[in-house]
Amino acid sequence: MAFTKKVTLKSSDGELFIIDRAVALQSRTIQYVLEDTNPVDAIIPVPAVDARTLSKVLEYCKKHLIDLNTDFEDYSKWDKDFVDAEVWMLYDLIMAADYLHIPPLIDLICDKIASMFKGQTPDKIREIFNIDNDFSKEEEEDFKKKSGWAFK
Amino acid sequence: MASVSGWGQLPDRILHSILEYMVPTDERVKFSAVCSRWRRAAREHCREHTSTPPLLLFPTPDNSGRRRSLYNVTRKTLCQSQLWDEEDSEEEYSESDEEDWKEGEEEEEIIDSEEREAFERRKRETVTDFSIQKGVLFMDPERNPNDYVLMVVYGSKESLAFIK
Numbered sequence: 001m002a003f004t005k006k007v008t009l010k011s012s013d014g015e016l017f018i019i020d021r022a023v024a025l026q027s028r029t030i031q032y033v034l035e036d037t038n039p040v041d042a043i044i045p046v047p048a049v050d051a052r053t054l055s056k057v058l059e060y061c062k063k064h065l066i067d068l069n070t071d072f073e074d075y076s077k078w079d080k081d082f083v084d085a086e087v088w089m090l091y092d093l094i095m096a097a098d099y100l101h102i103p104p105l106i107d108l109i110c111d112k113i114a115s116m117f118k119g120q121t122p123d124k125i126r127e128i129f130n131i132d133n134d135f136s137k138e139e140e141e142d143f144k145k146k147s148g149w150a151f152k
Numbered sequence: 153m154a155s156v157s158g159w160g161q162l163p164d165r166i167l168h169s170i171l172e173y174m175v176p177t178d179e180r181v182k183f184s185a186v187c188s189r190w191r192r193a194a195r196e197h198c199r200e201h202t203s204t205p206p207l208l209l210f211p212t213p214d215n216s217g218r219r220r221s222l223y224n225v226t227r228k229t230l231c232q233s234q235l236w237d238e239e240d241s242e243e244e245y246s247e248s249d250e251e252d253w254k255e256g257e258e259e260e261e262i263i264d265s266e267e268r269e270a271f272e273r274r275k276r277e278t279v280t281d282f283s284i285q286k287g288v289l290f291m292d293p294e295r296n297p298n299d300y301v302l303m304v305v306y307g308s309k310e311s312l313a314f315i316k
Contacts, residue, residue: 114173
């Protein structure tokens with residue numbers, strides 16, 4: 001059975017990424033593709049992820065592969081900086097991490113998103129994430145009456 | 153791909169992962185106030201997850217007769233959210249969001265629906281009729297549906313009630 005040490009990924013906008021197989025294997029989605037088809041020098045399309053996001057995701061995968069022996073503190077600092085990104089980037093990243101199925105990256109981003117709620121009001125959170133308020137006036141009033149503290 | 157408004161449409165599994173990382177009750181209530189989809193996810197999450205230890209009922213700092221504070225034993229802090237002592241109709245009571253939180257966070261999940269109903273009724277009666285000052289739940293009702301104890305301090309004379 002042929003064993004390819006390098007794997008080529010193709011982003012939604014057609015850019016090619018040639019990476020170590022071990023890096024790619026951190027994505028369970030790609031792991032399944034490799035196990036199922038064992039493509040030799042084949043290009044694996046990643047249609048849901050654009051080049052900018054994919055390169056960022058791969059940056060994470062590389063770091064976490066190389067630094068498995070780094071002590072915890074270094075690691076968490078790097079992670080913290082990694083998710084210190086614009087909101088739209090976090091969105092692209094979490095959708096990519098979900099599609100590629102990289103659980104530690106999903107956890108990292110979810111933790112970051114949850115931390116963005118601290119000290120914010122629902123109005124402010126809507127503003128940060130650009131979400132429409134789709135509650136009826138009654139629902140809104142009811143909620144404010146019961147949980148008014150949350151809006152301060 | 154940078155569709156920022158997509159946040160409101162995140163898949164449920166991602167919303168649930170985010171909720172995992174939130175401080176119980178407080179931030180999750182805010183989360184559920186953002187949009188209806190997030191609210192639905194927060195409710196489901198609340199029903200499915202039983203990892204949070206029960207919260208204690210406390211008098212509010214301003215000593216309100218109609219509200220109760222919730223004390224988080226593991227974090228040793230009062231939650232920002234408070235329970236309302238409802239005098240509205242039964243229907244409104246059981247549908248209100250705050251009650252959903254209470255069921256999930258304070259009493260943990262009770263899988264058996266009949267039991268849940270009984271528990272809610274008991275809770276309702278005690279909250280409205282006797283002004284509970286403190287409540288403690290022993291044992292996880294989910295794991296020990298026939299062997300859990302609710303102890304409450306209620307009324308102006310701080311009487312003690314034991315429900316087994």
